[in-house]
Amino acid sequence: MPSALINVPKKAKRGDVIEIKTLMSHIMETGYRHTASGDVVPRDIITSFTCRFNGIEVFRADLYPAIAANPFITFFATVTESGKFEFEWIGDKGFSETASASITVE
Amino acid sequence: MAVTRHQTRRDVVRGAVAVAAAALACPAPAQGTARIAVIGGGFGGAACARALRRLDAKLQVTLIEPNKTFTAGPFSNEVIAGLRELSVQQFSYDKVAADGITIVAQAASKVDAQARSITLADGTTLSYDRLVLAPGIDMHFGALPGYDEPAAEKMPHAWKAGEQTMLLRRQLEAMDDGGLVVIAVPAAPLRCPPAPYERASLIAHYLKANKPKSKILLLDAKDNYSQQKLFEKAWAELYPGMIERIALSQGGRVTSVDPATNEIVTDFGNYTAAVANVIPPQRAGRIAEIAGAADHTGWCPIDPVSFASKLVPNVHVIGDAAIAGGIPKSASAAAAQGRACAAAIVNALAGKAPETPRLDGACYNTVAPGYAFSLKGIYQPKEDQYAEAEVTTSPVDAPREIRQREADQAVEWFKTITGDAFG
Numbered sequence: 001m002p003s004a005l006i007n008v009p010k011k012a013k014r015g016d017v018i019e020i021k022t023l024m025s026h027i028m029e030t031g032y033r034h035t036a037s038g039d040v041v042p043r044d045i046i047t048s049f050t051c052r053f054n055g056i057e058v059f060r061a062d063l064y065p066a067i068a069a070n071p072f073i074t075f076f077a078t079v080t081e082s083g084k085f086e087f088e089w090i091g092d093k094g095f096s097e098t099a100s101a102s103i104t105v106e
Numbered sequence: 107m108a109v110t111r112h113q114t115r116r117d118v119v120r121g122a123v124a125v126a127a128a129a130l131a132c133p134a135p136a137q138g139t140a141r142i143a144v145i146g147g148g149f150g151g152a153a154c155a156r157a158l159r160r161l162d163a164k165l166q167v168t169l170i171e172p173n174k175t176f177t178a179g180p181f182s183n184e185v186i187a188g189l190r191e192l193s194v195q196q197f198s199y200d201k202v203a204a205d206g207i208t209i210v211a212q213a214a215s216k217v218d219a220q221a222r223s224i225t226l227a228d229g230t231t232l233s234y235d236r237l238v239l240a241p242g243i244d245m246h247f248g249a250l251p252g253y254d255e256p257a258a259e260k261m262p263h264a265w266k267a268g269e270q271t272m273l274l275r276r277q278l279e280a281m282d283d284g285g286l287v288v289i290a291v292p293a294a295p296l297r298c299p300p301a302p303y304e305r306a307s308l309i310a311h312y313l314k315a316n317k318p319k320s321k322i323l324l325l326d327a328k329d330n331y332s333q334q335k336l337f338e339k340a341w342a343e344l345y346p347g348m349i350e351r352i353a354l355s356q357g358g359r360v361t362s363v364d365p366a367t368n369e370i371v372t373d374f375g376n377y378t379a380a381v382a383n384v385i386p387p388q389r390a391g392r393i394a395e396i397a398g399a400a401d402h403t404g405w406c407p408i409d410p411v412s413f414a415s416k417l418v419p420n421v422h423v424i425g426d427a428a429i430a431g432g433i434p435k436s437a438s439a440a441a442a443q444g445r446a447c448a449a450a451i452v453n454a455l456a457g458k459a460p461e462t463p464r465l466d467g468a469c470y471n472t473v474a475p476g477y478a479f480s481l482k483g484i485y486q487p488k489e490d491q492y493a494e495a496e497v498t499t500s501p502v503d504a505p506r507e508i509r510q511r512e513a514d515q516a517v518e519w520f521k522t523i524t525g526d527a528f529g
Contacts, residue, residue, distance in 0.1 A: 005356070
């Protein structure tokens with residue numbers, strides 16, 4: 001099972017508004033829970049999500065402990081040229097994942 | 107199998123917003139002459155009507171149910187798999203009528219809770235002192251893009267036993283070997299939470315014997331489900347490689363369907379099914395909404411001790427339609443609620459305080475002939491909502507004799523529950 005799921009249309013017409021869907025498998029441990037013996041379960045969350053198109057940042061989100069496990073982030077973009085979307089998730093404990101998808105604009 | 111417990115945080119429904127209605131807005135008539143109407147003749151409604159008459163033979167009890175025969179949901183997955191005929195799922199209301207209950211074989215089209223009156227399909231009206239709503243579920247057509255009533259004729263839900271059950275069975279029988287059977291599973295709450303997985307198991311049993319190259323794909327809007335470890339172990343043992351499941355966090359949530367092409371779309375994929383079993387989101391039976399007893403969630407908030415609606419006076423709601431916290435929407439839970447609600451009504455009519463109910467529910471899952479496991483729970487009100495007081499699930503590691511014994515118990519359980527309601 002891939003840890004990142006991406007849904008970007010393969011093709012679009014110039015100027016179209018497209019929907020981009022992403023899902024990253026992650027526990028999103030809040031840091032506010034305790035074990036049976038009273039120890040704090042350390043925070044382990046994704047802190048940042050970034051989307052770049054042809055190297056330029058087009059979307060960014062900061063994530064916090066209140067966000068549920070396996071963050072599902074979806075947003076819209078207007079496409080004017082063919083290119084590549086790159087996605088990056090960064091988090092606690094050195095978490096870093098990337099994914100990419102290309103789109104052809106006609 | 108707590109329906110609410112398995113909701114993800116993003117699904118958690120905002121706190122109770124129900125406005126408490128005055129439960130005793132109308133003066134109660136003298137006990138014994140009270141007229142009680144029950145809408146819905148399923149396990150909950152039939153159990154409630156019969157319990158009312160048993161507790162007080164002077165009560166005038168009317169059961170309003172348009173179907174002449176009742177078709178039971180439990181064991182209907184065996185009908186789909188060709189292991190059982192639909193006729194053994196069907197029961198008449200003759201014995202219920204013999205208890206002195208008036209059966210009105212019509213649909214209720216309107217409820218006026220202020221006037222305490224019900225309008226029937228033929229336009230006649232019926233007055234009551236107390237109304238029990240036991241309408242079960244309706245498919246929430248429109249909640250899943252592409253899925254409406256005509257679509258259900260092509261992509262059956264088979265989530266109400268009857269013609270839909272037979273349609274899915276015929277589609278499986280007509281399918282070529284090597285076909286893909288897709289089962290779309292909605293997020294909670296749904297009727298009979300483990301039933302999609304029992305269904306996948308029994309369809310696999312049919313395919314293994316008849317069309318062994320075929321596969322089953324569960325597209326699931328949930329990450330976890332009731333008795334999951336037991337199902338997964340049974341699948342590995344009985345149907346290796348036949349059943350695949352894509353959970354919510356793997357992109358399994360179905361976002362739309364197309365009955366013209368049998369295509370099922372998730373957030374991250376497209377699947378074309380040879381047979382598509384689309385179980386859509388559900389809500390309380392329509393009459394609950396008409397009566398004003400359903401809230402924005404589509405389900406009915408109740409006082410857990412008396413089953414009194416929190417939205418309309420002199421109305422009680424039982425069974426799948428009610429918001430009953432940790433109690434799964436199941437036949438045995440509905441019957442237990444029906445009996446407890448009857449006791450609460452009889453107490454209220456006598457001016458006595460209701461007793462705190464202690465409900466039990468059992469839920470058997472048959473994954474192959476002679477192979478079953480179960481979840482048995484006891485539920486009690488806790489802070490205005492039902493909570494699990496005690497839950498026992500079959501052991502994950504158990505010899506086949508135990509599974510066989512549970513399969514035999516399941517058959518006995520079905521005889522008991524249908525006998526209590528209709529026998």
